[in-house]
Amino acid sequence: MIIITRKGVTDEELDHIRERVETLGLRTHVSRGEHRTVIGCVGDEERLRTIPLLSIPGVEAVHTVLKPYKLASREFVAGQGSRIRLGSCDVGGEELAVIAGPCSVEGLDMLRETGHRVRSAGAKALRGGAFKPRTSPYSFRGMGEEGLEILARVREETGLPVVTEVMDTRQVDLVASYADVLQVGARNMQNFALLSEVGRIRRPVLLKRGMSATVKDLLLAAEYVMSQGNPNVILCERGIRTFETATRNTFDLAAIPVLKQETHLPVVADPSHAGGRRDLVAPLSYAAVAAGADGLLVEVHPDPETATSDGDQSLDFGEFEGLMSGLKAFAAAAGRTLNPLAAASVSG
Amino acid sequence: MIIITRKGVTDEELDHIRERVETLGLRTHVSRGEHRTVIGCVGDEERLRTIPLLSIPGVEAVHTVLKPYKLASREFVAGQGSRIRLGSCDVGGEELAVIAGPCSVEGLDMLRETGHRVRSAGAKALRGGAFKPRTSPYSFRGMGEEGLEILARVREETGLPVVTEVMDTRQVDLVASYADVLQVGARNMQNFALLSEVGRIRRPVLLKRGMSATVKDLLLAAEYVMSQGNPNVILCERGIRTFETATRNTFDLAAIPVLKQETHLPVVADPSHAGGRRDLVAPLSYAAVAAGADGLLVEVHPDPETATSDGDQSLDFGEFEGLMSGLKAFAAAAGRTLNPLAAASVSG
Amino acid sequence: MIIITRKGVTDEELDHIRERVETLGLRTHVSRGEHRTVIGCVGDEERLRTIPLLSIPGVEAVHTVLKPYKLASREFVAGQGSRIRLGSCDVGGEELAVIAGPCSVEGLDMLRETGHRVRSAGAKALRGGAFKPRTSPYSFRGMGEEGLEILARVREETGLPVVTEVMDTRQVDLVASYADVLQVGARNMQNFALLSEVGRIRRPVLLKRGMSATVKDLLLAAEYVMSQGNPNVILCERGIRTFETATRNTFDLAAIPVLKQETHLPVVADPSHAGGRRDLVAPLSYAAVAAGADGLLVEVHPDPETATSDGDQSLDFGEFEGLMSGLKAFAAAAGRTLNPLAAASVSG
C-alpha cells in the first residue's frame, strides 16, 4: 500500500502515520518529493485494509498495490483456467456451454418441450426459474418447490443438468437438493448472507454480475463463495445499468476478456438480459463468444408472447435453433466447439 | 397502457394485438396517425403488465399510464405524509429525526459513550451495525448477536431507540427482538425474500436505496414490504453509483423532493455514505434538510481513526456536535425543529 | 404524441390542453380511463416538440410516437443500408473497413512506415491526428497543418485515404483540403456549430459517439450533419462513460446492432478507445465484427512505448498483423470479407 501525504504535512504527522502502519507489522519507506511525501508500506497489505487510513491527519490519498481477492485471482491457479463440470460439458473447456430455457418454469409440458428442443439444438444445460426475483410484488414470483420438481423431472427425461436461481438463505438446501447448479441473481450479487450460504454446499454456483457491480466487486463476491469452501463458481456478465435506454442493460462485453485475465474462473454471458430484446440475442451471443466467453445463458420459451416473465427477450424454438446454427462459425473462429456430442443422445 | 405499432403494421396484426388485450378484460381505442397507429388500453392496467407486449408482432413500443406502486404512492394517503414513531420523535413530522452512531458496534464502552454523546447533541436514535455487509469476505463482519445485546443495553441507558441492519431472512426475528427499527441496506434493496420477511413483522423498516436503483425501484421495494402488511417504511437516500470518483457515491439530492412528491413515506438522507468523506458530511446534511429531508443518518465514532469500518466517513463527537449546531439554522429555514427535547433528559 | 393527464384533471384543463394542441393543426383523441385521461395527438408531431407540454396545467407525462430523426432513420432509405466510398472500399458494404494508424501524427517517417505496414496487413484507410483534443492543456496537442501535410504525403505514397479529426469550425476547410474523411471526436459530438459546418462540405464525416450520448443523441448529431446537405456520415461506437474503471470506457457493443436497425448509415467500432488497453483490442474487434460492425478504427504505432498520446492502447505492427490475421475467421463468420485486394498493390 502507498500513502500520499498532504502538502505541508508535518514531521509529527508523518511519524504518527508511520507508527500506525508499523504497529501492524509492516515496514515503511518514506520518499520525499518536491510537493508531496510518499510512504510505501511493505508487508501484509491485508492488515492495512482494516484501518481507515484517510482518517489519519496528513493523509491525502491511499493506493493499494495488491488485489483484494485471492482465491478468485488468475495467479491463484497455475496454468489453464478452472473447469467446472456441467453434465457432459466442462464449463471453461473447449466446448461452449450453452444453457437455455425459459425465464420461469410455468408447467411440466412447457418445460419438457423446451428441454427436448434446446437439447436437440445443442444446449448443454436447462435453465428455468422456480423462485423469481421480480421488481414488483404484484408480478408472478414463480412456482416454488413445484417448479423445482418439474425441473428435476425434465432432467431425468432429457439428461440435461438443471440451473435454477436461489434467492433466500433458507432455501439453499432445498434448491440444492434439486438443482445441478445454483444461480445467484444480479440483485443478490452482494447479498453476502446468501453468498456465504451457497459457499457451504457442493453444487457449482452461477454468479451473475450486479447491475452496478464493477469487475472487482464481482470477483469479491466470488471470493465470498470460494472462501467458504466452494471453489466452483461460474461468473456471468449480464449487463450493467447506465444512462442508455435503448437496451434493458448495457452489455459490458469488455468485462469478458478482462475477467478471463483477472481470474481462473469460467465466464459466461447472458445476452437475453443484457439486451432485453429478442432481436439482440444473436448478435450479442456471437460477440460474447468472439470475445472469449466460455458459454451462454439464453432464454427460450415455446411461445414467448405468452411467457409469464421476460417474454420480450425470449427466443422461440426456431429462433434458438437459428442462433445455434449461426453460432457455429463464430465458435470455430474462437477455437471453440459447439455441440460435438449431439449424436450421443440420451433416450428422452 | 398505450401501445404504439410499427410502421406498416397489418390489419391482422392490429386485430391480434387488440384481441390479446381485450381477452384480459380491457377495452381498446385505436387511433390511426399518418405514420403510426396507436392503441389505447383502458381498464385494469395491472393485468397487462404480465404480458410481454413487445413480443406481439407489430408492436413497436409500450407506454404505461399508471404508476406500478400503489400503497407507497402519494395518492394512497390523503392529506399529509405518514409519520413513523421513533422514540420521542415522529419521522415525517416537524422535528428532524437525526439517527447517529458508529458504523459497527465494536463494544459496550464505545457504544455507550457514543449513545450518551449523540443524545446530548440532539440525536433521536442510535444506529450501529451488528451484522455488517462487507465487500470483502476478509473484512470485519460485525459482532453479531453480542452486538445486538450491546445495542439493547445502551438503549436502556440512554432512552434512544436503536436502528440496526438485518441481512438474512433467518435473522429477522432475532434482530427484531432487539431493535426498534430494522435497516435494509443498499445491497439488499432488491433482496426480495428479505423485503417480504421484514414486511411480516411490526417494526418500522429503514430502507436504503440501492446503488443502481431508480426512485421507482426504491418505491417498488417499499411496496414489497408494505404489501406484506407492514406500512412503516422510512426511505433513505444514500447516493447512487455513477462515473464520478471524487466521492464514494453520487448523492442524488433531487431524489429527496422527488420522493416527497411521489410517496407519503418519510424520507431521510445518509450523508456519510453518500460522500464517503468526513468533510462532506456537514454540507450534505445541510443540503438534505434544505431539500426537505425528514431526517439524517450520520456515522459517529469516538475515534474514527481506529474504527473497524467506515472510519474515513465517520465524525468524532466534536464534529457531530458542530454538525448539529450548524444544522439548526438550516432546519429552521426549512420549517423544521431540531432537538426540542434536549432538556427532558433521561438519567443516563 | 400522447399526453397523459394528472389524476383529477379538470375539464377546463383538458380543454386548454386540447386547444394548445389543436392550434398547431393536430387533431386530438381523448380516452378516459378509470384513473387517468389520455389525449392522443394526431398530425405533425414535430410541431408539438416545440411546446413545453409538461408546463401546461394538468399534464403529467408525455410520450412521443415518432422518432426525432428523419434523414438518419432506417426507414428513410429503402432496401440496404447506405455505403460510403473510402478509397477502394465501401464502408457499409461486404468488405470490412479497417482504418488504422497512430493516435497522433508525430512525423513523416513514423507515419510513412505505419501507412505501409497497416496497408500490407489489410487496412483500407490511414488514421492520424493533426489536431488533438487533450484533457489537459499541458499535453501535446498535435502538429497542426504540418501534420495534415504529412498525412497527404503518405496518402500519395500508399494510396490509402486519410481520416483525421477536425475540432474547430475555423479549420473545417483546411482539414477538408487535406483529408478524405473528417472525424468529429467524442467530445465534440454535440458541438452543434461544428456539426453544421461539416454538414456543408462534401467529405464524408466519421462521427464518434460522445461519452454520455445515447444512441438517439448520436443519431440526432448525424441528423445535424445530414440536414445541412452532407449525407455521408459514418457512425462510430467507441465506448461510453460508466462506473466501471477496469476499462477506459465501457464498450457498448449492443449499440452496433441497435444502430444497424435504427439507421441506414454505416457503423464502425473503435476498440482502442473503448477498452483503453492494448490487450483488449483484439477481443473487442472480434466482437464488434461478430455483432455486425462495418469496420474498425484501430490505433497502431511503430513503438507504442514512445507514443505522444494513447500509447497504452496502441498496437505495434506485429500486434496489428496478428489482429488482422485473427479477424479473418470472424469476418467470414459474419459474412464479411477482409482485405480481398491485398494483391492489387499500389506501388508505394
Add this chain to the structure above:
Amino acid sequence: MIIITRKGVTDEELDHIRERVETLGLRTHVSRGEHRTVIGCVGDEERLRTIPLLSIPGVEAVHTVLKPYKLASREFVAGQGSRIRLGSCDVGGEELAVIAGPCSVEGLDMLRETGHRVRSAGAKALRGGAFKPRTSPYSFRGMGEEGLEILARVREETGLPVVTEVMDTRQVDLVASYADVLQVGARNMQNFALLSEVGRIRRPVLLKRGMSATVKDLLLAAEYVMSQGNPNVILCERGIRTFETATRNTFDLAAIPVLKQETHLPVVADPSHAGGRRDLVAPLSYAAVAAGADGLLVEVHPDPETATSDGDQSLDFGEFEGLMSGLKAFAAAAGRTLNPLAAASVSG
C-alpha cells in the same frame, strides 16, 4: 508518480522502466515487497504524464501523486477564494450571485419584462441565450446577433450585467462585444478550441460542467481557459447523466463542496437544468446554497407554457419571487447575504 510492477517482473524490465523515467530527469526509488515491486518517481511529474507508462513491459499500474491542474487548484491562491466581478456583486463573495432569465431570448418585450422583474426580486445578472445548442437540428436555435442586441439593450435599461452562451470559436469576439460573461455550455465543456478562444479574451467565463465530466475534468477545462491568460472562470454544477430518469440530469450536489475544496474559483449551481422540472427548482436551490454554492443560475420566463425552449423547467415571475423569498433564510444560515442592494435602484 508511483509505478507498480507485475508479479514476476524481471530485473531487465525493472532496469528498463527506471531508465525510461530517469531519462526525463526524475529520480527513482525502488521498494521491493513480497508480491510486487514499487518504483517511486521523484521530480517533475508533469514530464511523466507524456509517456505511456502502462506500455512498458513489466508495468501493472501507475498512480499519480500530484493533481493535473495547477492554476485552478486551491493551493494556487493563498487565503480566500477568488472573486469575480459581476455588476454590483462579487461572485465568490459574501453575497449570493443569482443569475436569472429565460433560456432563449425571444424578443425585446419579454426580455425587458423579465429583466425588470428578476432585478426587483434580487437577481444580480440577466441570463438569456442568443445562440442555443439544441439536440435536434429542427429545434429553434436562437435569435443570433439580434438576440445579443436585445440583451445589451435590456442591460442598459436595468443595469443588470448579461450572461449568454457562446458556441463557436468564430463568434467569441462578437459575443464578447455584447456580453458581460460568456457561458460555455455543458456540451462544449471539452470543446478545447472554444476553451482556448475564450481564454484569450478579458470577459469572465461561466463554465458549465459536462454531462459526463468528472470534477477533475471540469477543473482541467477551467485550466484550459486560465492557461491562455483569462483567470476569471466561474464553475457551474448543472447535473450529470446517470441511469436515473426521474430528473433530467442527476444534480451532483456534493460536487459543490468538493469544488470549493479543490479550487479557488467560484462555484454556482443551475437547479433548472439539474432537475429539469419547475417544481424542483426551489429545493435544489436551497440545497445548493446550503452546500456552499456562491450563486445560482435560474431559468425564468414570463409565460413558461409558451417558451421556445426549456419551458418545463422555467419559473414564472411569481415563482421566482417565491424562490428568492424562500432562499433568504437558507442564505443567512449559510452565512450569505441575498440582495442587499435592492434599495439602490437603477432607474430603468
